[in-house]
Amino acid sequence: xxKAILIFNNHGKPRLSKFYEHYNEDTEQQxxxxxxxxxxxxxxxxxxxxxxxxxxxxxxxxxxxxxxxTLYFVFCxxxxxxxxxxxxxxxxxxxxxxxxxxxxCELDLIFHVDKVHNILAEMVMGGMVLETNMNEIITQVDAQxxxxxxxxxxxxxxxxxx
Amino acid sequence: xxPSVPLQEMIRAIRSARTQCEERGxxxxxxxxxxxxxxxxxxxxxxxxxxxxxxxxxxxxxxHFGQMECVRMIASPRYSExxxxxxxxxxxxxxxxxxxxxxxxxxxxxxxxxxxxVQSLALCTLAxxxxxxxxxxxxxxxxxxxxxxxxxxxxxxxxxxxxxxRKVQDLGELFIPAARSLLSEKNxxxxxxxxxxxxxxxxRNPETLKRFRKTVPDxxxxxxxxxxxxxxxxxxxxxxxxxxxxxxxxRLLRIxxxxxxxxSDAMNDLLAQVATNTDSTKTVGNAVLYExxxxxxDIKSESGLRVLAVNILGRFLLNSxxxxxxxxxxxxxxxxxxxxxxxQRHRGTIVDCxxxxxxxxxxxxLELSLALVSASNIRSMIKELLLFLSSCPPExxxxxxxxxxxxxxxxxxxKRWHIDTILxxxxxxxxxxxxxxVPNLIHLITNAxxxxxxxxxxxxxxxxxxxxxxxxxxxxxxxxxxYGDLLLKGECQETEPVQVSxxxxxxxxxxxxxxxxxxxxxxGFALTATMKLSTRITDNVDRIRSIVSIYxxxxxxxxxxxxxxxxALFKKYDHMRAAVLERMPLMERNSSGNTNGEATAETITETxxxxxxxxxxxxxxxxxxxxxxxxxDLLDLLGGSSEPLxxxxxxxxxxxxxxxSAGGDLLDLLGGLEPSPATPAPSVTVYEKDGVxxxxxxxxxxxxxxxxxxxxxxxxxxxxxxxxxxxxxxxxVQLNMKAPSRDxxxxxxxAQMTQLxxxxxxxxxxxxxxxxxxxxxxxxAFQDMVQVDSLPGLS
Numbered sequence: 028x029x030k031a032i033l034i035f036n037n038h039g040k041p042r043l044s045k046f047y048e049h050y051n052e053d054t055e056q057q058x059x060x061x062x063x064x065x066x067x068x069x070x071x072x073x074x075x076x077x078x079x080x081x082x083x084x085x086x087x088x089x090x091x092x093x094x095x096x097t098l099y100f101v102f103c104x105x106x107x108x109x110x111x112x113x114x115x116x117x118x119x120x121x122x123x124x125x126x127x128x129x130x131x132c133e134l135d136l137i138f139h140v141d142k143v144h145n146i147l148a149e150m151v152m153g154g155m156v157l158e159t160n161m162n163e164i165i166t167q168v169d170a171q172x173x174x175x176x177x178x179x180x181x182x183x184x185x186x187x188x189x
Numbered sequence: 190x191x192p193s194v195p196l197q198e199m200i201r202a203i204r205s206a207r208t209q210c211e212e213r214g215x216x217x218x219x220x221x222x223x224x225x226x227x228x229x230x231x232x233x234x235x236x237x238x239x240x241x242x243x244x245x246x247x248x249x250x251x252x253h254f255g256q257m258e259c260v261r262m263i264a265s266p267r268y269s270e271x272x273x274x275x276x277x278x279x280x281x282x283x284x285x286x287x288x289x290x291x292x293x294x295x296x297x298x299x300x301x302x303x304x305x306x307v308q309s310l311a312l313c314t315l316a317x318x319x320x321x322x323x324x325x326x327x328x329x330x331x332x333x334x335x336x337x338x339x340x341x342x343x344x345x346x347x348x349x350x351x352x353x354x355r356k357v358q359d360l361g362e363l364f365i366p367a368a369r370s371l372l373s374e375k376n377x378x379x380x381x382x383x384x385x386x387x388x389x390x391x392x393r394n395p396e397t398l399k400r401f402r403k404t405v406p407d408x409x410x411x412x413x414x415x416x417x418x419x420x421x422x423x424x425x426x427x428x429x430x431x432x433x434x435x436x437x438x439x440r441l442l443r444i445x446x447x448x449x450x451x452x453s454d455a456m457n458d459l460l461a462q463v464a465t466n467t468d469s470t471k472t473v474g475n476a477v478l479y480e481x482x483x484x485x486x487d488i489k490s491e492s493g494l495r496v497l498a499v500n501i502l503g504r505f506l507l508n509s510x511x512x513x514x515x516x517x518x519x520x521x522x523x524x525x526x527x528x529x530x531x532x533q534r535h536r537g538t539i540v541d542c543x544x545x546x547x548x549x550x551x552x553x554x555l556e557l558s559l560a561l562v563s564a565s566n567i568r569s570m571i572k573e574l575l576l577f578l579s580s581c582p583p584e585x586x587x588x589x590x591x592x593x594x595x596x597x598x599x600x601x602x603x604k605r606w607h608i609d610t611i612l613x614x615x616x617x618x619x620x621x622x623x624x625x626x627v628p629n630l631i632h633l634i635t636n637a638x639x640x641x642x643x644x645x646x647x648x649x650x651x652x653x654x655x656x657x658x659x660x661x662x663x664x665x666x667x668x669x670x671x672y673g674d675l676l677l678k679g680e681c682q683e684t685e686p687v688q689v690s691x692x693x694x695x696x697x698x699x700x701x702x703x704x705x706x707x708x709x710x711x712x713g714f715a716l717t718a719t720m721k722l723s724t725r726i727t728d729n730v731d732r733i734r735s736i737v738s739i740y741x742x743x744x745x746x747x748x749x750x751x752x753x754x755x756x757a758l759f760k761k762y763d764h765m766r767a768a769v770l771e772r773m774p775l776m777e778r779n780s781s782g783n784t785n786g787e788a789t790a791e792t793i794t795e796t797x798x799x800x801x802x803x804x805x806x807x808x809x810x811x812x813x814x815x816x817x818x819x820x821x822d823l824l825d826l827l828g829g830s831s832e833p834l835x836x837x838x839x840x841x842x843x844x845x846x847x848x849x850s851a852g853g854d855l856l857d858l859l860g861g862l863e864p865s866p867a868t869p870a871p872s873v874t875v876y877e878k879d880g881v882x883x884x885x886x887x888x889x890x891x892x893x894x895x896x897x898x899x900x901x902x903x904x905x906x907x908x909x910x911x912x913x914x915x916x917x918x919x920x921x922v923q924l925n926m927k928a929p930s931r932d933x934x935x936x937x938x939x940a941q942m943t944q945l946x947x948x949x950x951x952x953x954x955x956x957x958x959x960x961x962x963x964x965x966x967x968x969x970a971f972q973d974m975v976q977v978d979s980l981p982g983l984s
Binding site: 041043044045047049052055056070072073074075076077078109110111112114115116137138140141144145148152153154155156157158159160163167170171174175178179 | 196197200204240243244246247248249251252267268269272273276280283284285304306312313316317318341344345348349351352377378381382385431432433436440472473475476479480510511512514515516519546547548549550552
């Protein structure tokens with residue numbers, strides 16, 4: 028099971044934080060800080076698996092991370108997930124973001140947090156991997172966005188009618 | 190206008206804040222505005238406000254006032270509001286909040302909505318934060334959705350079912366038929382969800398596992414389809430067709446095939462095929478191979494297949510990609526118990542990984558190396574591990590030292606090697622060893638009597654070089670104290686002789702005493718060692734006397750106490766000094782669970798013969814000899830009465846201070862030395878006064894628990910009322926007094942009162958009890974106390 032998905036930049040500012048188990052707000056921030064500390068110390072050519080975070084829950088959990096330019100994508104998983112599989116999942120996630128946002132960069136993630144959450148909700152649900160096919164995910168996300176746009180349009184046009 | 194423009198404006202405002210203080214100000218203003226807007230009734234921009242709130246929450250500011258708004262938004266008919274509402278529910282609500290119950294009804298309605306996206310929102314939220322009650326309510330809905338025609342909904346419902354099963358295990362039964370039928374789907378997403386669901390059901394319930402064994406052929410079929418089928422662009426990741434699904438199916442096969450011959454047979458061909466055909470140049474290929482290897486090693490596969498699997502792991506170990514090496518070591522760790530020899534073949538590579546720069550790889554290599562240590566390779570492995578210890582990252586030091594100690598203890602080829610190894614560890618990483626190491630090492634040294642000379646020379650040299658490692662210094666001081674005469678003799682077969690004069694030794698001990706780096710325990714050791722040397726050296730006794738008297742006014746209470754007592758030993762009891770400070774006899778080791786939960790010294794129980802000889806030479810020492818600071822828990826409890834503990838030779842109390850707290854030790858000493866009463870009579874009268882008689886009888890219930898029955902009778906002429914008993918026992922014993930049968934005793938023994946007391950004595954200390962009796966007779970209150978020193982009927 029995936030316990031948490033975190034995205035933060037090279038200075039430790041969180042860009043996305045999704046927890047699949049409940050912690051109170053202070054603990055969540057502490058986890059983000061601690062993860063940043065552990066991950067930022069790593070060299071470029073060491074392996075992508077980290078153990079030893081105390082807060083997020085003890086010995087069964089490890090951090091699997093990937094560093095892309097200015098962002099760290101960190102998945103905190105337990106032993107029931109395949110480590111190499113999660114590495115690939117991070118890759119699929121980033122590629123999907125790239126397709127949805129056209130050459131995604133950190134600013135896109137900053138200003139469209141809700142969209143990133145929606146994309147993530149199509150991939151991971153309740154801590155489990157839901158869908159890994161990029162095209163399928165993008166189709167669903169596009170359909171949902173269209174629905175939302177249609178609603179706003181109707182709402183706005185009714186307002187103008189008054 | 191997209192709904193997130195106001196959100197973007199706020200984000201821009203937050204980002205333009207240059208200091209943390211400014212940012213807080215901006216956020217506070219925004220939150221106030223949001224709160225005001227929430228209080229207003231329906232307006233068009235509700236979703237913007239909640240989105241803003243969620244952003245603020247991510248940055249770490251409190252956002253709990255948005256919870257009710259989430260509930261309202263979820264109930265709204267508009268999709269955009271529902272979406273943000275559900276997102277807010279997932280981030281802000283959890284089962285402990287009351288607001289989460291309110292959304293159960295909305296979720297129920299949305300699960301039957303006509304729009305699949307609304308249904309999916311509800312499913313997603315339920316899977317993320319559904320509480321047990323919500324799961325119970327909505328499980329039938331989920332089951333219905335599992336059978337719907339829409340594959341998008343089916344796959345989400347499958348994962349939602351997994352969450353439900355995790356929360357409420359009994360509901361698993363409900364989903365079994367649906368799960369079974371899902372296996373015949375073509376859609377990979379649904380298949381994936383179905384496999385996860387079946388995995389979860391099988392892991393939770395062995396009955397279900399047996400039922401699903403029949404699906405093994407279907408699963409094998411699906412896998413074959415995935416491997417053999419041609420290139421399918423939608424599921425392809427670097428040339429492998431849907432590796433995620435392959436990995437999941439392999440994992441399920443592993444669970445189904447464990448402990449089952451028939452299921453394992455059905456899988457053998459498939460696993461061989463996957464193992465040989467998968468392309469291992471990319472990470473995905475390795476992921477599938479890795480899972481295959483784990484499955485092969487876990488089920489009852491044929492031996493050829495197992496050999497293949499271990500070879501694949503060996504190849505992984507030599508891979509240049511660190512990730513793969515890490516993975517390989519993780520899986521070798523899992524099989525080192527069962528296929529020990531196969532893993533031994535790769536020992537060289539694993540030991541090389543200890544020198545890798547990567548901390549994660551080092552950690553794995555350390556664990557695996559410790560598991561691979563055996564009697565045949567102990568010397569070379571420990572050499573490598575000691576090398577590792579000198580350059581090891583600090584978080585792994587504790588693990589490494591305890592691992593080395595355990596391995597050395599199990600397989601040490603000779604005592605001298607053992608002692609050398611421990612000394613080496615103490616000099617390199619003395620700060621990270623556990624507390625038990627010091628007494629363990631002392632015990633080891635005492636028992637290796639032929640090596641005393643060698644050990645004390647080595648330790649002296651180590652002490653002179655470096656006094657910063659506390660454990661090493663403590664052991665060194667103790668040894669010098671005990672075997673100082675051997676040190677001064679200068680000759681030793683096993684090492685080069687070194688001329689050590691008495692002054693040098695005393696200098697060394699004084700340096701330890703005065704150094705800032707020494708902890709108070711270490712100082713205690715050093716002072717005791719100095720004292721012991723007074724009988725072993727000849728010329729500098731005056732120097733020792735002066736050192737000891739200096740510390741008589743030390744600020745540290747423990748040191749002061751010791752110094753004062755040693756002074757007394759010099760002045761008034763000089764005739765006993767030699768006997769008191771003579772060499773310690775061989776110790777037997779007790780398990781270290783005996784000391785009131787503190788991880789301190791093992792208790793020292795004397796063998797009978799040495800006890801007798803000690804007692805002969807040391808006639809009952811007067812009470813001043815006993816270090817009063819060592820609180821005998823027993824005496825403390827029983828009101829501090831100074832019973833002279835004549836049986837204890839004071840000699841043992843002085844050198845036993847292996848660490849500061851020794852209260853528990855002493856108690857166990859008491860227990861060890863006093864003979865247990867062998868009275869056959871089960872009940873004994875413990876109190877008799879003014880016609881009130883109290884008798885006590887015991888019955889041993891189990892190894893550590895005892896049932897004591899107190900019986901009281903009144904033989905006098907007047908009635909007694911309000912009769913109560915209170916009892917006190919030594920600190921480590923647990924007491925449970927049951928209700929008395931009555932609280933009044935009529936005259937002339939017309940009726941008696943009984944009370945049951947349950948005692949639990951896990952540390953097996955000697956049981957004493959002090960009982961306070963209080964009652965009222967003829968209007969006046971009466972109280973008395975009696976002490977029971979030995980409980981009858983104890984075996």
